[in-house]
Amino acid sequence: MEQYSTAYIGLGSNLAEPIQQIQQALQTLASLPQTQLRKHSSLYRSKPLAGMVQPDYINAVAVLETQLPPYLLLEHLQTVENQQGRVRTGERWGARTLDLDILLYDQLQSSDPRLCLPHLGLTQRAFVLYPLYECEPLLTLPDGTKLVTLLQHCPMDGLHRIEN
Template sequence: MTEAVYIGLGSNLAEPLEQLHEALLALAQLPHTQLRAVSSFYTSDPLGPADQPRYVNAVALLDCALEPLTLLDALQQIELNQGRVRKAERWGPRTLDLDILLFGQRLLDEPRLRVPHYHLQARAFVLYPLAEIAGQLRLPDGRQLDDLLAACPFVGLEKLSDSATLDLPHAR
């Protein structure tokens, strides 16, 4: 059985647009998953230290038959393969960040994984791309995506393209 899993993608180092394209290609190749949709790409102001480049962000939808921690391990391997170095500094610059935003209708609170992703409701760079591909989504905790969008202004974002999936044959 598969579940709809939404993945947040972000990069602000080493050619961020290329990093996101490479990550999407890697997501399309994950076993027991199928890449179904990808939002537009957006640039956003960084969280944390202001002396870093703007981020490029997107959200992808996977049909996934993997368990959550197995998927998390696969995502972290993609990050490592693309040069991600985990540092103690939170919200610092990075080549690639892949976050599980939602995993079906599951509520998870484990040491390595919290779903829905923490602070999802306050991050325009997650909510607006998510809304592009999720429509009338209701989160596992009952909140409506439309309500979260209404409370989170489109500030600090710039939409880059509507064609993030042109070269991704597995995305539908």
């Protein structure tokens, strides 16, 4: 029997019906090859990063069991983003129809600019930490930090759960 890895995927959207974008992405994640959608968080509404003037984001986290290696999973996620109208403008934290990020992949650690694991910013972003906690409250990051410890230092800052 093939070995499965656990991948935690951050989902975000603030353009073109964001709630529907996230729901569609979750359905698509469930149909990826050699992959099962184990569970996902509720949907959360958050303000844009760095005070940017753009619509609020809808965020969620999905937990996948996958046989896809990390870079192949990344390629599939980027294909899903493109299929849902993602346009890469090069603007950091710009508005987007869909953003899919590999937050964690098993206990892998990588500083590769193409796929940094754990995902950069994961430990400071309420819109990632709270949905991640909803999925895996006992999660420990690859460096040994407990997710619950990170939450103690990360206020919700306007993050609101909007759907189960």
